[in-house]
Amino acid sequence: MFHDRVAVVTGAGSPRGIGWAIARLLHERGARVALTDVIEQAAIDEAAAAIGPNVVALRMDVTDSSAVNLIMAEVAGCLGPVDILINNAGVDSGGGAFLQTRLSDWQHAWSVNVMGIVHGCQAVLPDMVRRGRGAIVNVSSLAGLQASGGYGAYATTKHAVTGLTKTLALEFAPKGIRVNAICPGFIDTDLNEAHSRARKTPRAVMERLAPLGRIGDAAEVAEVAVFLASDAASYITGANIPVAGGLTGGL
């Protein structure tokens, strides 16, 4: 499916995470994959090796635009031009209620969750435009589609991802480039566990809230992201697709 494609996944260094699951599935379906994260190089190497021998492991902090440009050029040099960018790196915002959220928490969430995507897109889009093809998938959140009180900084950044996704989709559709986002609900990862502890939302509550009656698995999110990155989604751009066990349904 992806045999002639090169893919970069950001924030993919945790084998329990959504980014790693996406990188694994892209690799399984034939893509040449660069797995990147801000964590220690040894941990990134380990995460890449757990996928397969040919996965390139690179340390990349998405908040650092120069580093992102350098790493994307390095990927193009060793694997070929980037066809697929999965902007997955993200952080919970810390804080909680508006008046308890420190400015530094707002700034950190904004620099990773929003500017990280801006940096990645700025680095790969000029070449995608030259080649007349490319697919970008942003990992947003259900919190990018609807609000929940006491979660303002994170929800604000993810709403920005929704807007950015729609804007990029419109601007680059005429160039043959598709830009979509997935909006996960409660997914069983380290980030979700930390969120559950910090917000005192036990797993059982999350399971009850989701109409499908359970928390989602990273592999279930990966299926949707990989579909959007593939030619099977050739007529989809600007979509923000919930992968949330029915949580968007209402009633």
Ligand SMILES: NC(=O)c1ccc[n+]([C@@H]2O[C@H](COP(=O)([O-])OP(=O)(O)OC[C@H]3O[C@@H](n4cnc5c(N)ncnc54)[C@H](O)[C@@H]3O)[C@@H](O)[C@H]2O)c1
């Ligand atoms: N797990 C959920 O319930 C859930 C729900 C909605 C959205 N999401 C989103 O899914 C994405 C992946 O999260 P996850 O749940 O797999 O958690 P995770 O913590 O496993 O993944 C996030 C990854 O981003 C990396 N990262 C953080 N700052 C970075 C930076 N500056 N540069 C590069 N990498 C950085 C982390 O090291 C980590 O590996 C995030 O964007 C998150 O907001 C998760």
